[in-house]
Amino acid sequence: MSEVFVEVAGLVGQVTDLPVEEISADSRFDSLANWTSYEALRLLTGIEQRFSVRLDLQEYFALKDVGGLVAAVSSAQVKP
């Protein structure tokens, strides 16, 4: 498991109040309990602050699962 995944899963757990153990790369956002656009925005803000990155909002909302988000964060980190 990558460091980015551990951090991202932790943040997903925080905004949804779900135990981190229940969150995997395959976890689909739309099947998480307590998931609404409000949680999606809180997660976005948290991710951007924690990793000092800026994600494209349209791409972000197109992401289906936690693994996809981890990949998006990793690629945003590489960019200058």
Add this chain to the structure above:
Amino acid sequence: MDVLARIRQLTKPGAAADPALLADLASLTDLPALLEAGRLLAKVPASLLGKLKPLRVAITGTFTASGVAPLLRVALLGKGIAPEIHVSGFDQLAVDLSSPSSPLAEFDPQVTLCLLHDDWFVPRDWDPADPEGFSGAVRSRWSMFDNLVGGFTERSGSAVLVHTVPLSPIEIRGVVAFDGRAALGRAWRDLNSDLLGMALRRDQVHALDLEAYLVDAPARLRDERLYRFASAAWTPEVEHVYAAEAANFCRAFMGMAKKVLVLDLDNTLWGGVVGDDGPSGIQIGPMYPGNAFREMQRRAVSLRRQGVVLALCSKNEAAIVDQVLNEHPDLVIRPADIAARAVNWQPKDQNIRALAAQLNLGLDSFVFADDSTFETELVRGSIPEVTVVHLNGDPADHVAAVQRAGSFDVLTTTATDRSRTELYKARAERTSFAESFGTVDDYLRSLEITVTVREADEFSLPRLVQLGQRTNQFNMIGRSHPEARTREMAASDDCLVLVFEVADRFGAQGIVGGVWVSRRDDHWLIENFVMSCRVFTRGVEHTVVQHIVDRAASAGASRLEADFAATDRNKAAAAFYPEAGFSLTDGRYTLPVVPRPQISPDWTTLVVDMEHADV
């Protein structure tokens, strides 16, 4: 265990109390952690966090600000206030303020925060060539807001906090002419000036100059993506600045402002160590770093002028400190500014306790500022009630460190605030004078105490309301009648609101207390009675009740009744009604006024100022 984990523990059913948590909240500094802490703390029963004062706060506004409630919760809990927070839905401001049956009105808040953003005031399609049209449209929008707030305060009794609104740089750069931008900027400042003016015009309305605080914050106003997507007009950083200042306002509203600033001397009020360097060797004067210490002195004296009591707590020889305070030409602070001194070699925690006893003020109203880690940690550990400011780092940053927490913020200051130091100094002199008398009664007779009672008027009423808010010890019901209710009672023929002043051979004390009375057919009821602890144990309260007894009897009442509610702070007041002859029946104190009871002692003189009286 880290702070967030401890909070999560508290959210579980049957969790054990963690009273040390609130002090440790200060260690949370990064925003995601603060937001998380605030959301989790909303689920924690206040009883697990220690002794806190409850406050109902409503948040309404013109945009989405989801971070304000959790950040406000953390800030308020850190100040000893347990908030119940109502957050209105998106853009509910107009409904909330105008409808008597809105969810906000039903929540019955004590404080209502109105969050405003620029686009609510800016007309949708305005012509940059027509700055006057812009100005007129903004003003009419403000006028609508002002009317909404006015109607709301008349109905609800809630205090309302408005704020100045920063204008988005996108709006400013949208005008290409520099002249046009100047006109736009001026029209916008007129709006902010009108918003601030609401606080000066309306009793229950207060203003927070958010635009001014943002100048000092590393914050972008908004994230355009989140503004377009979710109508979030503030970044979390701006929400943080707002929440911190709104929490300071709430503390001021609760009358929980700190009253005493205890200052160290060496490397706090001047640079160097006077015992080592000598009076002429300390750093104070027009050059750095002496000018940084002089700025600290100037700010301390300025606090004193606004009612903060200054005290010294320094490990030094008293004689050399005396010499510096009296003679050093570059000092700004002088002996007359200082109400009490503990200049000796005793541990500072003991000295601060002694200062509290001498001034007769609670330790929870003390702020202690010192450059020494040893002293600040000692006091922090030994007296957790005291707010400790550690002045580490460059002396030029010390003033900001003292100001940062807004510890002394109050809603208004009065003439009494401005002369408080003299009152406390006289009080200290009175304490030593007392030792030369055989009995307390002899001492009291020698004081020539005069109690002047009159009905509250436009001038004394704000002072009475403020006194009610900040008085915890001699406060019969443990809380204060709000200003709106006090005004209502003062204007009503069925009620009586009295204020009283005390003077003795040492000088006049100004307004030191008041009584809220409602007149019933066969009896009068004292709804509340508050008095400053400065005039405790002198028969003043007895003299005032005697006056009410006499008035009630003359008006044909058969008895005087009085409400009382015990709190953990008003034990000193609890003995008063029984001692004055009242008996407790059905949870209320009662005293027959026929035949006329004698309550007043023989050493006080009562003066009734009839100018406004109606009997």
